[in-house]
Amino acid sequence: EIVMTQSPATLSVSPGEGATLSCRASQSVSSNLAWYQQKPGQPPRLLVHGASTRATGVPARVSGSGSGTEFTLTISSLQSEDSAIYYCQQYNNWPQTFGQGTKVEIK
Amino acid sequence: QAQLVESGGGLVTPGGSLRLSCAASGFTFSDYYMNWVRQAPGKGLEWISYISIDTTYTNYADSVRGRFTIFRDNAKNSLYLQMNSLRAEDTAVYYCARDRATPVTSTAGDGIDVWGQGTTVTVSS
DSSP states (O other): OOOEEEEOSEEEEOTTOOEEEEEEESSOOTTOEEEEEEOTTSOOEEEEETTTEEOTTOOTTEEEEEETTEEEEEEOSOOGGGOEEEEEEEOSSSSOEEOOOEEEEEO | OOEEEEEOOEEEOTTOOEEEEEEEESSOGGGOOEEEEEEOTTOOEEEEEEEOTTSSOEEEOTTTTTTEEEEEEGGGTEEEEEEOSOOGGGOEEEEEEEEOOOTTOOSSOOOEEEEOOOEEEEEOO
16 A cells, blocks of 8 residues: 655644645655645545646646655645645555645644 | 535444445536545545446455445436444545546546535444
């Protein structure tokens, strides 16, 4: 099973600042990686698939990059609505696996 | 717009069974591969099962293989999860989730683009 490790566990950012979230795979997943945002009491929402393709309706200030084992989700100009837990997921190999999540807090 | 609505969750004693249902609307259900994903209280996401368009291919997480069965009825636009031999560690919110995979997808799916609101399963005596 491919283990996905996210860092940091928690990120506290002031409004208007940017945030960089990392996700590392225990072996290469090529570009078969997605990012999700989950707010309390809600299901996850797809932000990025294919490591760098934004999903429909996701603002341009959200961007994904990376391939192989190292991936990054960058959110610029953070707003209060960005407060959430962010998960990465690999779907290169079975079983699909998720990272443990990064909690983004807005100061 | 695409919508998934789960039902069938509840309280069940260890060793018991439960069947979850997911009603799809707003899209052609028979064109999409589907998943079940769960989230234990206060924990992260865990993928547990996947089914192909025509049901010829299914896959399961080791944690549920042999106890859970995924199936679908395209005529009823519905996805199901039969859960047997339930354990306390199966307590979670269960999400029905649409995959972006197509018949030419060679990977383990292609990302999940539509999620239901979830149904809660509690396994406790």
